[in-house]
Amino acid sequence: MxxxxxxxxxxxxxxxxxxxxxxxxxxxxxxxxxxxxxxxxxxxxxxxxxxxxxxxxxxxxxxxxxxxxxxxxxxxxxxxxxxxxxxxxxxxxxxxxxxxxxxxxxxxxxxxxxxGERLEHVAYRLSDEGLNLDDICRVTYLSRPAALRAIAEYSSRPRVDAVSYPLADSDRELAARALAGDASAAEELLLGVQSRVFNLALRYLGNPEDARDACQDICLKAWKGLGSFRGDALFSTWVLAIAANHLKTVKKSRMESMGVSFEAYEAEAGAVPASPYAGPDEGLLTDELKHSCSLGMLQCLGRTDRLVYVLYAFFRVSSADGGLICGLGPAAYRQRLSRTRKTMASFMTGVYGLASEGAACRCRDRVGHALRQGRIGRERLFFSTHAEARAAAALTESMERLDAASAVFRGGPDFRHPDGPADVRRIIAGAAPAIVDA
Structure with missing residues (x-):
C-alpha cells in the first residue's frame, strides 16, 4: 500500500x-x-x-x-x-x-x-549570532557536517539588509483613516503598538512610572508624525524606531540615577547572607524581586548596548530590523549584540541563580533582605501583578543552557500598561497628526 x-x-x-x-x-x-x-x-x-x-x-x-x-x-x-x-x-x-x-x-x-523554522536556518541564525559550531550542534542536534553545510548554504546567499517583515496593508489603511479623522482607526493603530512601546521602555528604564511617561511621549510623537509614515515597514517597527530615538536621549531614569553597576551587584551577592521569607505572599514577593532585579541588571549596560540587548532578548528582532530601529545598520547591530551578549552572559552565569545553578544569588533567598531595604514592598507591587499570563510560569522552564542569560529575559512576560486605552484616547483628543518627521 x-x-x-x-x-x-x-x-x-x-x-x-x-x-x-x-x-x-x-x-x-x-x-x-x-x-x-x-x-x-x-x-x-x-x-x-x-x-x-x-x-x-x-x-x-x-x-x-x-x-x-x-x-x-x-x-x-x-x-x-x-x-x-x-x-x-x-x-x-x-x-x-x-x-x-x-x-x-x-x-x-x-x-x-x-x-517551524528550518533547522538549517536555525544553525545559520545561531552562527550569525556568534555561537560556535559545537554549541550549535549540541542545541540543534544537527551533525557537524550538516551544520556546516547549512551555514555555508545560507552564508552564500545575498544578505537582504531591509526590514524583515512584509508590508502590512492594514497599517497603511488604518493610518490613512486616522489621518482622515477616523478616531476608531487612530485608537486601533496606537493601541496596537502601545504594549510593545511600554514593554520596551520598561526594560530600558527599569521603572514602571518612568516607562509609562516615556510610552506616552513616544506614542504622542508617533501620532503627531503619523503623516510621515509611508508604509514601507510595519507600523510597529516604525514606532519602535521613534521609541529608540526617544529613549536614547531621555533624562536619566530613577534606576539609572542610582548608579547601578555589575560590580555593585556582584559585591552585594557575595556579601549579603541568605534571608528567606515564609509569609503567605512569598510567591508574589519573589516574582516582584525577580523581575525588578532582572531589569536592574539591564541598567548596568550603556544606553545603546541596553537597547540592542532588549530588542534581541525580549523582542527577538532580526539584525535588519534591529539595525533599522537603533539607527546602526545590520552589521553594526550584530557586532554590538555579540559583545553585549558576552558581557551579560559572563556576569549573569557567575552571579544570577536563574541563569546558573551554581550562582550565589537566588531570588527566594533575598526577599527578606529586599523588604528590609525597601527595594520591594507589599503595598507597591507591579511586576507580579501586571504580568500577562502567557509566560508568567515559563521563566525557568524555557531556559536553554546554550544562552541562559538572554533566556531569562526571553522567558519573561509582557507587562500590562496601567491605563493603556485611556492614555491613548488622551493622546488622540489632545493633538492632531501633521505631516512632519517624527
Whole structure:
C-alpha cells in the first residue's frame, strides 16, 4: 500500500485554496473542483460534498487534535503578515529548547497550522549570532557536517539588509483613516503598538512610572508624525524606531540615577547572607524581586548596548530590523549584540541563580533582605501583578543552557500598561497628526 496524502475538509474550497496557495505559498498539484491537492502531501475537500460521501455524518470544527506542519526561514516575518491579515493565532513565534522558532494558527476552517523554522536556518541564525559550531550542534542536534553545510548554504546567499517583515496593508489603511479623522482607526493603530512601546521602555528604564511617561511621549510623537509614515515597514517597527530615538536621549531614569553597576551587584551577592521569607505572599514577593532585579541588571549596560540587548532578548528582532530601529545598520547591530551578549552572559552565569545553578544569588533567598531595604514592598507591587499570563510560569522552564542569560529575559512576560486605552484616547483628543518627521 502506498501513502498518498492527508485530507482536510473546508467550508469553501476556493477560500481555502486562496489561503494555502496565496498566503502560505503552497503549489497546487491537481484541482478536481471539490477536491484540490497540493504538492507536499495534503489536500482540501469541500465539506458538504465530503459529508455526502460519509452518508451525512457530522463533521466537527476546531477539534485541536491534529495539525498541518510547514517550514519557513522567516517565521517572524510570516507571523507579522498573517497577523496583519487577521489570522487567529494559537501562539505567536516562540523558541523550542532546540532554538527553532515555531508558530501555530488556525486556517479559515479551524484547522491548526504549525510553521517551524528550518533547522538549517536555525544553525545559520545561531552562527550569525556568534555561537560556535559545537554549541550549535549540541542545541540543534544537527551533525557537524550538516551544520556546516547549512551555514555555508545560507552564508552564500545575498544578505537582504531591509526590514524583515512584509508590508502590512492594514497599517497603511488604518493610518490613512486616522489621518482622515477616523478616531476608531487612530485608537486601533496606537493601541496596537502601545504594549510593545511600554514593554520596551520598561526594560530600558527599569521603572514602571518612568516607562509609562516615556510610552506616552513616544506614542504622542508617533501620532503627531503619523503623516510621515509611508508604509514601507510595519507600523510597529516604525514606532519602535521613534521609541529608540526617544529613549536614547531621555533624562536619566530613577534606576539609572542610582548608579547601578555589575560590580555593585556582584559585591552585594557575595556579601549579603541568605534571608528567606515564609509569609503567605512569598510567591508574589519573589516574582516582584525577580523581575525588578532582572531589569536592574539591564541598567548596568550603556544606553545603546541596553537597547540592542532588549530588542534581541525580549523582542527577538532580526539584525535588519534591529539595525533599522537603533539607527546602526545590520552589521553594526550584530557586532554590538555579540559583545553585549558576552558581557551579560559572563556576569549573569557567575552571579544570577536563574541563569546558573551554581550562582550565589537566588531570588527566594533575598526577599527578606529586599523588604528590609525597601527595594520591594507589599503595598507597591507591579511586576507580579501586571504580568500577562502567557509566560508568567515559563521563566525557568524555557531556559536553554546554550544562552541562559538572554533566556531569562526571553522567558519573561509582557507587562500590562496601567491605563493603556485611556492614555491613548488622551493622546488622540489632545493633538492632531501633521505631516512632519517624527
Amino acid at each position: 502506498k501513502y498518498v496524502c492527508a485530507l482536510i475538509t473546508v467550508d469553501d474550497v476556493a477560500r481555502a485554496r486562496r489561503f494555502y496557495e496565496g498566503t502560505l505559498g503552497q503549489v497546487v498539484e491537481s484541482d478536481f473542483g471539490e477536491n484540490v491537492a497540493f504538492k507536499g502531501g495534503f489536500a482540501i475537500h469541500q465539506k458538504d460534498h465530503f459529508q455526502g460521501l460519509l452518508d451525512g455524518r457530522e463533521i466537527g470544527s476546531k477539534a485541536n487534535d491534529a495539525e498541518l506542519y510547514f517550514e519557513h526561514d522567516d517565521v517572524n516575518g510570516l507571523a507579522g503578515r498573517l497577523a496583519a491579515d487577521g489570522v487567529e493565532f494559537l501562539h505567536g513565534p516562540r523558541e523550542q529548547p532546540w532554538r527553532q522558532l515555531v508558530t501555530r494558527f488556525y486556517d479559515p476552517d479551524g484547522h491548526i497550522v504549525e510553521v
